[in-house]
Amino acid sequence: LSAQAATTYIQADRMVDVVSGKLVEKPALVITDGRITSVGTQGSVAVPDGAARLDLTGMTILPGLIDMHVHLTGRHDMHGYEGLAESTGDETINGVIHAEKTLMAGFTAARNLGAAGYSDVALRRALAANRLNGPRLYVSGPSIGATGGHCDNNLLPPEYDAHSQGAADGPWGVVKKVREVKKYGADLIKICATGGVLSKGTQVGAQQLAQEEMDAIVAEAKRLGLKVAAHAHGTAGIKAAIRAGVDTVEHASFIDDEGIKLAKERGTYLSMDIYNTEYILSAGEAAGFLPESLAKERVVGKTQRESFSRAVKAGVKMVFGSDAGVYPHGDNGKQFSRMVQFGMTPLQAIQAATVNAADALGASADVGTLAVGRYGDLIAVKGDPLADISILEKVDVVVKGGDVVKGKP
Ligand code: ARG
Structure with missing residues (x-):
């Protein structure tokens, strides 16, 4: 693993905010060294210098799932x-x-x-x-x-x-x-x-x-x-x-x-x-x-x-x-x-x-939401899981700790 700070900027079309229950349009977030350091909408979240970019345009992102x-x-x-x-x-x-x-x-x-x-x-x-x-x-x-x-x-x-x-x-x-x-x-x-x-x-x-x-x-x-x-x-x-x-x-x-x-x-x-x-x-x-x-x-x-x-x-x-x-x-x-x-x-x-x-x-500080401080664990799907939940049977992109582990663009 590299010793340098690894920073990734992610953007998508929609984000399920699992706390408010709202669908956020044009979300963006930054993951630094495995944890979320910024989350908001495109425009409000600055792209850090030298950040890798993950463009999930067309997709909905949500927190990584927990079984x-x-x-x-x-x-x-x-x-x-x-x-x-x-x-x-x-x-x-x-x-x-x-x-x-x-x-x-x-x-x-x-x-x-x-x-x-x-x-x-x-x-x-x-x-x-x-x-x-x-x-x-x-x-x-x-x-x-x-x-x-x-x-x-x-x-x-x-x-x-x-x-x-x-x-x-x-x-x-x-x-x-x-x-x-x-x-x-x-x-x-x-x-x-x-x-x-x-x-x-x-x-x-x-x-x-x-x-x-x-x-x-x-x-x-x-x-x-x-x-x-x-x-x-x-x-x-x-x-x-x-x-x-x-x-x-x-x-x-x-x-x-x-x-x-x-x-x-x-x-x-x-x-x-x-x-x-x-x-x-x-x-x-x-x-x-x-x-x-x-x-x-x-x-x-x-x-x-x-x-x-x-x-x-x-x-x-x-x-x-x-x-x-x-x-x-x-x-x-x-x-x-x-x-x-x-x-x-x-x-x-x-x-x-x-x-x-x-x-x-007892791990709310680490997982379960896309909020600052949590691990950079998220998934992306095509379509809206709030309209058709069965979409979650086929997850297109998986990011764990800021690393794209499935669906590399
Ligand atoms: N491990 C469980 C058990 O043996 C499985 C139960 C499965 N059945 C169910 N209807 N959930 O009891």
Whole structure:
């Protein structure tokens, strides 16, 4: 990397201001050494001497997108027993490939929620050192959950003595796990509050961590300055997680009116992966999904979409979380049109993947808006995403930290 100040002046036809919700005509911005140093309209923003110029005339720019729930080290075509053949080395290589795909889809930041062997920490380090192409990563390390629960490995008989690294029980057991996960480099904590669709032998609606365990996890995470994301499909588990004080609830499929009210009161974000169901049900057993998972999905997917509509209508805070890895990485943007189909305005869907996501990460000073001081992370598309959100499935230009990583003119 060059030691000189790298300055880029960017102009476009329109810019989505994700804070005001307005479309700004003829925007211009300057990125210096990776961060935005000036933003406004052409004419009001001076072109610095010696600046490189990126002319995006004809296009709309918006902040780089953020996916709050990905599994970069996981493969969409190796579920169930197939996945057992994957070593930590294999998963790390998956992560390298998928990080690039995610970035090319316009996601300049992502939260990785659950990876074995700290492959996600290795990936984050290599990305932060600019040794790889990919989004800025916020990673959880192994997901913490009860023995036999959704985040454990339940595929093998007892003689194999298989457990996931995040399996722990009891308030002090889970607290120790939080400390361990922090020790090995996680930025945040992921827990499994209820059963899931893709795990063997778990009831998707059943609560799997006791209130005391979740309270202990959140208290310890707060002491360590870490945010907590809770996988929770079931009604009781969702509410217990919100009461414990988690920052985001993932999936939230069977949230009831009381859960919606609690989320509003507590300011908890919901991260609902409502595109996922289409892939799971169409890829079926060929992708290795267990027959029991397909049966669970047939119930969960439909209810989750109804819950999403209710939560949007009630005004619960929402982030964009896709669970990519269950389905192909790079297809993250497909969820936008579903979010609009099930009740959001296009602007709300964009806010979920930008300004709201940054807030839920605790990273508003770095990502999520095109404002002075933030990283120079932006995307450009032809047309107006506020009129047709599906445009975000095909992002033409991606800029990360001022570098044009896709769509070089
Ligand atoms: N990882 C999640 C689980 O196994 C995926 C759920 C996908 N289904 C859905 N309708 N969102 O529970």
